[in-house]
Amino acid sequence: NAGVTQTPKFQVLKTGQSMTLQCAQDMNHEYMSWYRQDPGMGLRLIHYSVGAGITDQGEVPNGYNVSRSTTEDFPLRLLSAAPSQTSVYFCASTRLAGGRTDTQYFGPGTRLTVL
Amino acid sequence: DQQVKQNSPSLSVQEGRISILNCDYTNSMFDYFLWYKKYPAEGPTFLISISSIKDKNEDGRFTVFLNKSAKHLSLHIVPSQPGDSAVYFCAASAYFNKFYFGSGTKLNVKP
Numbered sequence: 001n002a003g004v005t006q007t008p009k010f011q012v013l014k015t016g017q018s019m020t021l022q023c024a025q026d027m028n029h030e031y032m033s034w035y036r037q038d039p040g041m042g043l044r045l046i047h048y049s050v051g052a053g054i055t056d057q058g059e060v061p062n063g064y065n066v067s068r069s070t071t072e073d074f075p076l077r078l079l080s081a082a083p084s085q086t087s088v089y090f091c092a093s094t095r096l097a098g099g100r101t102d103t104q105y106f107g108p109g110t111r112l113t114v115l
Numbered sequence: 116d117q118q119v120k121q122n123s124p125s126l127s128v129q130e131g132r133i134s135i136l137n138c139d140y141t142n143s144m145f146d147y148f149l150w151y152k153k154y155p156a157e158g159p160t161f162l163i164s165i166s167s168i169k170d171k172n173e174d175g176r177f178t179v180f181l182n183k184s185a186k187h188l189s190l191h192i193v194p195s196q197p198g199d200s201a202v203y204f205c206a207a208s209a210y211f212n213k214f215y216f217g218s219g220t221k222l223n224v225k226p
Contacts, residue, residue, distance in 0.1 A: 031212070035216070040124075040218055041218055042119075042121075042204060042216040043204065043206075043216040044216070045214060048212075048213065050212070058213060059213075059215070090158050092158075103161040103164060104161065104214070105161070106151075106158030106159045106160070107158050108157055108158050109156075109157070109158055
């Protein structure tokens with residue numbers, strides 16, 4: 001199993017550009033989520049999904065879109081990049097056990113810089 | 116406002132001694148707590164968890180204690196090893212399954 005994979009590892013954008021961060025998992029996990037990590041802030045939840053076709057907002061959803069058309073993939077779209085979105089982005093997945101989430105498996109992260 | 120707080124950004128401990136990492140939370144609805152370990156340029160990896168129906172959970176050298184009345188949890192590592200040097204995050208979730216993370220504590224275990 002590859003676990004949770006993220007592409008790209010690094011990305012530099014100009015303000016106003018759009019892009020999609022890719023996330024895939026091969027563990028057949030129902031629950032997937034996106035976090036951003038900023039210095040002194042820990043990880044903050046952007047969006048999450050409990051299954052294909054179902055997504056919901058986390059703590060910091062503004063400026064980001066997600067969709068979940070398959071169990072395996074959960075892409076994160078930046079609509080119009082802003083310098084405040086400079087961060088490290090982590091995707092995570094977990095199985096749902098009895099309707100609750102188990103421990104999460106994280107991808108290696110995408111380091112995004114917006115100029 | 117952060118619902119999960121780790122007030123110590125860093126901790127330095129001698130090899131073989133105990134490391135105690137602390138975490139406080141404000142939301143009384145949280146019923147599941149986790150600790151993650153993170154090395155530079157890698158994603159966090161799960162370490163240990165505890166449900167709110169327990170006050171202690173052990174896994175080898177790692178023990179998590181939960182004090183619900185104080186809304187406080189701690190991670191004890193005994194004995195500490197240089198390979199334990201990393202950033203440790205605590206996280207909490209409630210029924211609706213959103214996870215809230217603390218800002219992390221950087222542990223340095225000196226040989």
